[in-house]
Amino acid sequence: MGASGPKRNTSSPWYHPLRLLLLLLLLWDVVVGTGSHSLQFFSFGVSEPGPRVPEYIVFGYLDDQLIARYDSEKRRVEARAKWMEEKEGPKFWDSQTLRGLSWQSRVMKYLNTIMGYYNHSGGSHTFQHVVGCEIRGDGSTRGVRQYAYDGQDYIFYDTETRTWAAANPVAKITKRLWEADTAHEAQRKFDLEHECVYFLQKFLKYATKHLGRKVPPSVWVTHQKTPGGESTLKCWAHGFYPRDIRLSWWRDGQELTQETEHVEIRPGGDGTYQCWGAVGIPPGEEHRYTCRVEHQGLERPLTVIWEPPFEPSPFIAGAVAVLTLSIVAAVTWMRRKRRRRRGTRPAASGDPVGEDEGHERGAFLEMSAAPAPPTQPTPGPPAC
Numbered sequence: 345m346g347a348s349g350p351k352r353n354t355s356s357p358w359y360h361p362l363r364l365l366l367l368l369l370l371l372w373d374v375v376v377g378t379g380s381h382s383l384q385f386f387s388f389g390v391s392e393p394g395p396r397v398p399e400y401i402v403f404g405y406l407d408d409q410l411i412a413r414y415d416s417e418k419r420r421v422e423a424r425a426k427w428m429e430e431k432e433g434p435k436f437w438d439s440q441t442l443r444g445l446s447w448q449s450r451v452m453k454y455l456n457t458i459m460g461y462y463n464h465s466g467g468s469h470t471f472q473h474v475v476g477c478e479i480r481g482d483g484s485t486r487g488v489r490q491y492a493y494d495g496q497d498y499i500f501y502d503t504e505t506r507t508w509a510a511a512n513p514v515a516k517i518t519k520r521l522w523e524a525d526t527a528h529e530a531q532r533k534f535d536l537e538h539e540c541v542y543f544l545q546k547f548l549k550y551a552t553k554h555l556g557r558k559v560p561p562s563v564w565v566t567h568q569k570t571p572g573g574e575s576t577l578k579c580w581a582h583g584f585y586p587r588d589i590r591l592s593w594w595r596d597g598q599e600l601t602q603e604t605e606h607v608e609i610r611p612g613g614d615g616t617y618q619c620w621g622a623v624g625i626p627p628g629e630e631h632r633y634t635c636r637v638e639h640q641g642l643e644r645p646l647t648v649i650w651e652p653p654f655e656p657s658p659f660i661a662g663a664v665a666v667l668t669l670s671i672v673a674a675v676t677w678m679r680r681k682r683r684r685r686r687g688t689r690p691a692a693s694g695d696p697v698g699e700d701e702g703h704e705r706g707a708f709l710e711m712s713a714a715p716a717p718p719t720q721p722t723p724g725p726p727a728c
Contacts, residue, residue: 411423411547461514462493471492473491479541496511560642574626589609591620603623621635
């Protein structure tokens with residue numbers, strides 16, 4: 345049975361498979377309410393894997409913290425949170441690996457079947473799966489199970505009516521097949537309404553201290569000249585937790601809302617987050633701009649300005665050069681004087697004493713020529 349598939353803009357930067365997965369993460373993060381906790385798994389299958397894009401991959405999250413990962417290349421579930429690795433033993437991770445293998449087989453089967461529904465015999469196509477549960481602030485629970493094909497909604501489980509809802513005519517085929525498989529359907533509902541909640545409560549006990557911590561951001565400002573003659577000031581905030589943060593640029597005490605370029609907050613890979621905000625400025629007006637950062641880990645808002653690197657004046661540079669030469673001359677004079685007192689001459693080639701002195705002299709010169717440390721941190725990988 346053929347049908348026209350959902351339109352895909354493959355030229356869009358969001359079409360990259362891992363970017364689509366990031367979009368799913370962001371969308372789910374909006375759904376989870378304040379004061380609630382969630383356990384979520386995001387899986388992703390692709391018909392044409394490539395470099396750094398495995399055929400199948402799964403990420404497990406407790407609230408906004410990555411706790412586990414599985415992909416079709418390693419074929420094993422791995423802990424991504426230290427406290428998870430410490431609390432659970434090999435038996436648990438072996439059982440989760442079996443589940444990861446099962447999910448991989450099932451999702452890839454779904455992908456191939458749906459490609460047939462749409463008459464997609466080739467090309468790169470994707471199938472995304474989001475499953476998880478939430479415990480709200482009032483103690484009530486809610487589950488989610490959603491599927492998407494090529495970045496478009498396909499089918500989802502309605503927890504209120506306990507039925508499947510198809511997003512398009514083709515998905516109705518899948519709806520009929522899944523509802524007819526009563527045994528598998530019962531297992532799906534049990535996993536969503538009971539097992540997921542059990543593990544969510546269990547993992548929350550493990551992570552109480554971790555999720556409640558407050559880590560302030562490290563903040564600095566960098567300066568870059570643009571080809572058009574203007575300059576860009578970029579304010580970096582790294583290593584903060586929890587995720588919520590407010591970063592803004594100000595000029596002469598006035599906040600710049602329209603002129604500031606922001607990017608979404610991104611995980612830093614170590615359980616913390618990072619982001620940046622940039623603003624274009626006329627040359628020579630750097631002193632008028634300040635970066636303001638507000639975060640739960642800070643006692644008060646932090647204000648940071650760009651500080652130009654220290655450039656010594658010609659007088660200071662000359663004085664340092666003269667001092668260095670004076671020290672070298674003094675050391676050389678003292679060594680010669682010591683030799684004369686001992687009644688020795690400079691060692692010939694191959695003399696161990698001469699070799700030692702040459703080594704010491706070389707080491708001294710290397711120390712005196714060592715580069716000065718940077719005046720400000722070097723930005724890490726592209727931030728948020």
